[in-house]
Amino acid sequence: MWKKAILRPAAVLLLFAVPLLIKSNYLLSILIVIGLYTIIVQGLGILMGYAGQVSFGHAAFFGLGGYTVAILTTRFHWPTVLALPAAALLPGVIAAIIGRPTLKLRELYLALATLGFGILVHIAFTEGKELTGGPSGITGIPYLSIGGLTFDSDIKFFYLVWITLFLILAGINNLVRSRVGRALRAISESEHAAENAGIDTAKLKLQAFIFSALLAGLAGGLYAFYVTFISPSPFGFHASVQFVLMAVIGGLGTFWGPLLGAAVVVTLGEFLRWAVPLVIPGAGGEYQIIFFGLILVLLMIFRPEGLGALGKCLKLSPEKMPGTGIPSKDI
Amino acid sequence: MIKKTNLAVLLALLFAASILISGCASGQDAAGKDTPGEEPYKIGAVLDISGKASSLGMPERDTLLMLADQLNASGGINGHPVDLIILDNKSDETEAVLAVKTLIEKDVLAVLGCSSSGPSMAMIDTVQKEKVPMISLAAASSIVEPVKDRQWVFKTAQSDIVTVNKIIGYLKEQGITKVAFLYMNNAYGDGGKKAFAAAARENGIEVVAEEKFDASDKDMTPQLTRVKASPAQAAVVWAIPPSASILTRNFRDIGLSIPLIHSHGVGNQKFIDLAQDAADGVILPIGKLTVADQIPDSDPQKKVLEGYINDYSKKYNAPPNSFGGYAWDAFNLLVSAIEKAGPDRAAIRDQLEKTRGFIGVSGVFNMSPQDHNGLDEDSMVLVQIQDGKWKLLE
Structure with a gap:
């Protein structure tokens, strides 16, 4: 235990020293993107890993958050500090509304319903005329400023995103160890058994859904403040699949899984951008996608429980290795 | 089971290596070709080479590669060879932002791209903040307007x-x-x-x-x-x-x-x-x-057009299209600006804005502080x- 007490703050400190060590806006922006995706995948991880529900519509919540910020600040001239909580709230409210009927669906049907929702929202962004700027999007989103501090550089934004992320991580750490966390895990194991044990599964699933939508919306709001331009294209079906991918690669139901998943997907993409042209001169992104797919297939064959489970394998003897998808108590 | 564990470790190492290498890559130089003499001028390009706008990005990439080769073969800019770094944004806005940041870290003098309007718009905030000249190859007029918020941004495709x-x-x-x-x-x-x-x-x-x-x-x-x-x-x-x-x-x-x-x-x-x-x-x-071929010989662009068509068809066995033309214009506008201004980002920007009567593939460019496209109906x-x-x- 004492090890953990030192290791974790040390890891956090190291991370916060990063901008001082590397004076590269490129590396910082990669870390910012990883942080933003991790926030989304954290929520998705709760929904998928603990409550056992798949969502192919989280890019829509991500986009709703982004558009909330863009519209409130450029069209209605709200203070940016108020627009950010609104970016989390609106997707949460929408999730509450659509969650009630859709979460009655199970497994594949729920996945299909969320997929449909994602496409609907994407169409709404494209068709929103003056409000959403249509397919051309919205430009001129101001920088976020909180009490005189304006987040106008990569370093400031890095701290904003990662401090937010650590607060969320701490919250989730407590959540999964609580009664609610155990109840959620029971649902992912067997919904019927959980119901028989007296768990209100419908209510819990809805809460997990709303929570994940809130996080995705928050990440979307931060994204809009970071890029200061928004259009419908980053919020399509492809993005939803990418988030699910990150959650699965990282390892469902593991604490560090979402962070690992987002980090691996983003850095692998950046790495292949450099590495592939070295192997095949003149190769474009299409080759990168092939390599990417290949690595993913290998990973899923040899490590179906995701990278988040790696730590356990190193610590435990092979015989004691946990089976697929069972979240470990010891994080 | 043991084998599996080894594989897991291997994978973990692989990812760690990938992070390290991609990190180092941004610090490294792609090293100026083995041309002796002057130190190379770095020019960056972010193009939609794959993804939904790849039909735009591919001819643009081919054109840029051809032009850079030609330029270096004929002695470069004032004796300095050109080191052209082309990155693919996969037609994605977030990737475009990351790509332009890596180019700026590599100390490019200017950035060409993107091929389509969305990714171009996404890069604007970064180049404005970092004060790097950018020449977009996309159509939307909002890329260069309002000019007061787009001091560093130019474009070669005709606005709507x-x-x-x-x-x-x-x-x-x-x-x-x-x-x-x-x-x-x-x-x-x-x-x-x-x-x-x-x-x-x-x-x-x-x-x-x-x-x-x-x-x-x-x-x-x-x-x-x-x-x-x-x-x-x-x-x-x-x-x-x-x-x-x-x-x-x-x-x-x-x-x-x-x-x-x-x-x-x-x-x-x-x-x-x-x-x-x-x-x-x-x-x-x-x-x-x-x-x-139907344009009268008196047209000022005739020679430029025929030259581009000849060079491109000879190299790629296919006729060029207007997208490649946007890249031709962007590259040559930049080269002529660097020739006059030298390797200084702010001076290059000022020089681009002063461009007058530049005969390109898409038209005759007349830039001004109010117009960062510089083309009119005659183009x-x-x-x-x-x-x-x-x-x-x-």
Whole structure:
């Protein structure tokens, strides 16, 4: 235990020293993107890993958050500090509304319903005329400023995103160890058994859904403040699949899984951008996608429980290795 | 089981290595080619080489590679070879932001790209903040307007307004005052609609029917039926193939006989191939590249156009298209600015803004502090499709 007490703050400190060590806006922006995706995948991880529900519509919540910020600040001239909580709230409210009927669906049907929702929202962004700027999007989103501090550089934004992320991580750490966390895990194991044990599964699933939508919306709001331009294209079906991918690669139901998943997907993409042209001169992104797919297939064959489970394998003897998808108590 | 664990460790190491290498890559230089003498000038480009806009990005990449080779073979800029770094943004806005940041860290003098409007817009905030000149190859006029927020951004593709003015000029000449406007429901069609509506209002032309369709639609008969019922004297369409081709076939099928005017979005062979006979009679504004052989020798662009067509066809065994032309213009505009300004970002920006009478593939560029595109209606010509071929009108 004492090890953990030192290791974790040390890891956090190291991370916060990063901008001082590397004076590269490129590396910082990669870390910012990883942080933003991790926030989304954290929520998705709760929904998928603990409550056992798949969502192919989280890019829509991500986009709703982004558009909330863009519209409130450029069209209605709200203070940016108020627009950010609104970016989390609106997707949460929408999730509450659509969650009630859709979460009655199970497994594949729920996945299909969320997929449909994602496409609907994407169409709404494209068709929103003056409000959403249509397919051309919205430009001129101001920088976020909180009490005189304006987040106008990569370093400031890095701290904003990662401090937010650590607060969320701490919250989730407590959540999964609580009664609610155990109840959620029971649902992912067997919904019927959980119901028989007296768990209100419908209510819990809805809460997990709303929570994940809130996080995705928050990440979307931060994204809009970071890029200061928004259009419908980053919020399509492809993005939803990418988030699910990150959650699965990282390892469902593991604490560090979402962070690992987002980090691996983003850095692998950046790495292949450099590495592939070295192997095949003149190769474009299409080759990168092939390599990417290949690595993913290998990973899923040899490590179906995701990278988040790696730590356990190193610590435990092979015989004691946990089976697929069972979240470990010891994080 | 043990084997599995080893593999897991291996994978973990692989990822750690990948992070390290991609980290180092940004600190490293791609090292100036083995050209002796002066230190190379670095130029960056972010293009949509893969993803949905790859048909734009690929000819642009090919053109840039060809031009950089030619330039270096002939001694570079004032004796300095050019080190051209091209990155793919996969037609994605977030990737474009990351790509432009890595280029800026590599100390490029300027950035060319992106190929399409969304990723170009996404890069603007970064280049404005870092004070790096950027020349976009995309169409949307909002990339360079308002100029006061786009000090560092230029572009070589004609803005929608240039094409619109060409069409409005033709309509007025023909005495047409009532038109139907049909457009594709994406950034391209949307931009065209806004520009056309504004210009039509100013010029006393009434839009009596406005219809839209999706890029993936397979039948536009309902929209065209409403056009037929309207008093329109001509139809103006803002779309690209395949939907533009389908619309053209539907247009002939339901027996509409008013003139059909398309945008420059159909200015490629694919449009004619898909629309077949229905394409005959279609009028459209187009860059001079497509009809270079029909342009009179007196045209100032004639020599540049023929030179580009010859070089490109010789190297890639295919004729160039207007997208490659945007890249040609961007590269050469930048090179001539660096020649005069030297390796200094701010000086290059000022020099780009002072560009006057630069003869390019897309037109003759006259930049100014108010206009960072620098092209006017003369950069385009009207053509009519006859027997599946482009015929110069006028």
